[in-house]
Amino acid sequence: MSHFSYRNGVLCAEDFALPNIARQFGTPTYVYSKAALLENFGAYANACKKHGRDENSALVCYSVKSNSNLAVLNLLAKQGSGFDIVSGGELLRVLAAGGEARKIIFSGVGKTRDEMRLALSHDILCFNVESTAELQRLNEVAGQTGKQAPVSLRVNPNVDAKTHPYISTGLKENKFGVAFEEALDIYRLAATLPHIRITGIDCHIGSQLLDDAPLLEALDKLIELIDRLTQEGIHIHHLDIGGGIGINYNGDQPVAVGDYLSRLFAKIDAWRVATHNNRPITVLFEPGRSIVGNAGILLTEVQFLKHSPAKNFAIVDAAMNDLMRPAMYEAWHGVQAVNQREAKAIIYDVVGPVCESGDWLARARELAIEEGDLLAILSAGAYGMTMSSNYNTRPRAAEVMVDGNQAYLIREREKVEQLFALEKLLP
Ligand code: LLP
Numbered sequence: 001m002s003h004f005s006y007r008n009g010v011l012c013a014e015d016f017a018l019p020n021i022a023r024q025f026g027t028p029t030y031v032y033s034k035a036a037l038l039e040n041f042g043a044y045a046n047a048c049k050k051h052g053r054d055e056n057s058a059l060v061c062y063s064v065k066s067n068s069n070l071a072v073l074n075l076l077a078k079q080g081s082g083f084d085i086v087s088g089g090e091l092l093r094v095l096a097a098g099g100e101a102r103k104i105i106f107s108g109v110g111k112t113r114d115e116m117r118l119a120l121s122h123d124i125l126c127f128n129v130e131s132t133a134e135l136q137r138l139n140e141v142a143g144q145t146g147k148q149a150p151v152s153l154r155v156n157p158n159v160d161a162k163t164h165p166y167i168s169t170g171l172k173e174n175k176f177g178v179a180f181e182e183a184l185d186i187y188r189l190a191a192t193l194p195h196i197r198i199t200g201i202d203c204h205i206g207s208q209l210l211d212d213a214p215l216l217e218a219l220d221k222l223i224e225l226i227d228r229l230t231q232e233g234i235h236i237h238h239l240d241i242g243g244g245i246g247i248n249y250n251g252d253q254p255v256a257v258g259d260y261l262s263r264l265f266a267k268i269d270a271w272r273v274a275t276h277n278n279r280p281i282t283v284l285f286e287p288g289r290s291i292v293g294n295a296g297i298l299l300t301e302v303q304f305l306k307h308s309p310a311k312n313f314a315i316v317d318a319a320m321n322d323l324m325r326p327a328m329y330e331a332w333h334g335v336q337a338v339n340q341r342e343a344k345a346i347i348y349d350v351v352g353p354v355c356e357s358g359d360w361l362a363r364a365r366e367l368a369i370e371e372g373d374l375l376a377i378l379s380a381g382a383y384g385m386t387m388s389s390n391y392n393t394r395p396r397a398a399e400v401m402v403d404g405n406q407a408y409l410i411r412e413r414e415k416v417e418q419l420f421a422l423e424k425l426l427p
Contacts, residue, residue, distance in 0.1 A: 009248045009294050011036050013336040013376040018299055021407050022338075022374050025398050027301040028318035029413075030385050032067075034075060034403040036295035040257075041079050044285060047261035051269075055080060058283045059125075061105050063243050064090045066288025066382040067296070071401050071410035073097035076291070082125065084243070084286040088115040091122065101125075105240065105284065107154065107204070109134075109175055116141040116149075126150040128202050128240070130177055132186055135196065142195035151190060152200030152240060155183045157221035159214045161206030161244065177203065183225055187234050198234060201226060204242025204286060210252055212260040215241060219264060223271050230276070239268070240284035247293040249379050250332040257290060289382040296381025298323055298397070299338075300361075302373045303353070312348045314367065316375060319352025320359040321391040323377060323384050327358040334378035335361070341368040350375065354392050385411075390419050 016031055041060065048058040061082035064073065068090060073083070074097040082103030083094045094104060101122040106115075109130045116138055119127065129135050129151050142149040156177035178186055183201075190196050205218050219241060226236045241264065246254040265283070272278055300318035307313075325331035335350055345368040352359045361377055369375070388396050395414035400407050 010334060010378055011294050011297060012378065013297070013338045016297070016402055017407070018338045018374055018376060021400055022299055022301065024407065025400055025409060026413060027299055027374070028316075028322050028397040029299045030296055030380065030397055030399045031299050031407075032072065032292070032296040032381055032399070032401045032410075034401055037072065037075060037292065038079065040291045040295060041076055041081060043257040044261065044287060044291075045079065047258045050258075051261065051265040053265070053283065056282065057280060059103060060285045060287065061103065061240075062291060063286045063288030064094060065386055067292040067384070068093050068386050069399055069410055070097040071408070072292065073099055082284070084288075088112075088118045091115075091119055091124070095122065105152070105202075105286070107286070111138075113137065113141050117145060120145050120147045120149060124150075126152045126199050126238075128152050128154045130154045132178070132189065135186065135190055135193070139193040139195045148195050148197045150197050150199045152202045152238065153178060153183055153186055153190070154202050154204070155180055155222065155225060157203050157205065157218040159205055159217045159221070161209050161214045162211070180221060180225070184228060187229055188232070191234050198236070200238035200240055200284070201236050202240030202242060202284070205244060207244050207289060208246040209244045210246045210254045212245070212255045212263060215244065215260065216263060216267060219267055223268075227275055236281065238282040238284055240286065243286040243288050243290070245287060245290040247289055247379060247382075250334065254290070293382035294379050296384065298377040298380040298384060300375050300377060302369055302371055302375060305348075305369070305371055312346055314348040314350045314369060314375070316350055316352060316361070318361065318377065318397065319354040319392070319394065320356065320361075321354060321389045321394050322352070322397050323361060323380055324387040324389075325383060326361050327356070333362060333380060335365050335367065336376045336378060337367055337369050338374035338376055341370065341373075343368045343370070354394070390414075393419055395419060
């Protein structure tokens with residue numbers, strides 16, 4: 001298998017022995033690199049260390065929704081990662097993968113009573129509460145189970161993350177978090193609830209941020225709120241700035257994680273000395289995409305080349321059900337032919353077999369390919385497999401993790417029979 005080498009942070013076809021993987025595991029298949037995952041997680045972990053933080057004063061809570069394969073979670077758990085979850089299902093996944101409950105934070109606007117009970121029974125690190133109604137429900141459920149729920153309020157700092165509207169979450173009009181102006185009152189309420197223990201404050205302003213300025217602006221807002229809470233005798237033990245750092249999809253130049261964390265810690269340290277009486281505060285992060293996005297590709301095989309008067313189509317065996325991002329956000333993913341051909345490259349739309357015009361993976365790409373060739377769809381490690389579906393009764397792709405010279409199957413390709421195994425005919 002080829003050596004691991006990066007091109008501006010993008011893992012490319014050459015980084016894997018893709019023909020062997022296709023032969024062994026078939027296509028479409030998600031292929032991840034263990035080395036890239038570790039390097040990307042290490043960027044966070046090392047920056048925390050560099051700024052004098054240990055496990056108690058900084059915690060990276062990997063955002064499970066970006067890629068929730070057990071092997072990925074297990075690898076990160078072994079690096080000491082915590083986890084940001086948004087459902088009871090993700091909680092059970094993290095535990096099954098060997099993650100520690102005391103490092104789990106639970107985000108999401110719609111936690112059910114059952115999910116609250118489950119999380120309370122495992123003594124997770126905290127609930128990121130997103131509304132007053134949720135706070136009251138959590139107080140009630142915690143009371144029934146004889147526990148005190150550790151709570152952080154997700155505050156909406158109303159800063160513009162300057163990213164795609166579907167993945168921007170920190171503006172007033174979003175459904176997420178509580179308004180900055182209301183946060184103080186909700187904390188006051190939380191302080192009176194017997195089964196709630198206030199532990200932190202959090203925000204998440206959006207995803208695929210290339211610049212850290214909006215994040216640092218959000219940090220200022222959170223700090224302002226912490227100061228006001230402290231004055232009222234409400235103590236905040238952790239500050240969670242969320243995830244959101246972007247990756248290079250199409251020549252994008254995201255801020256380096258180390259640089260962002262340096263600026264963030266510098267601000268926090270200055271504030272602690274100046275106005276926080278040097279009191280300790282634990283810093284939490286919830287990165288997803290910046291850890292897995294460019295650690296994976298989607299490997300697919302060209303089924304047909306179709307030349308119509310208006311366009312050329314490369315019809316491949318991966319589709320929108322495997323990688324939703326282009327159909328959903330018009331997202332751009334690099335496409336690379338695995339084998340170089342001498343033939344002249346022509347312009348193709350790379351599309352899947354699903355019966356929807358929205359079923360495309362890439363548009364207007366110059367490719368020299370023939371039927372049966374392999375393509376690598378790049379930067380597909382985050383929000384790829386986790387957003388996949390069985391539309392058109394298509395079994396979901398296999399997942400493979402490459403570790404040095406070995407490729408390991410970390411999720412079998414689904415079998416069609418499994419897709420309707422839960423269905424029943426009428427009597
Ligand atoms: N924390 C919270 C509360 C979140 O909602 C998210 C992502 C994250 C952390 C992780 O953000 P990241 O570091 O990955 O940017 N499906 C979309 C992205 C949706 C992001 C949802 N929230 C996409 O494919 O681009």
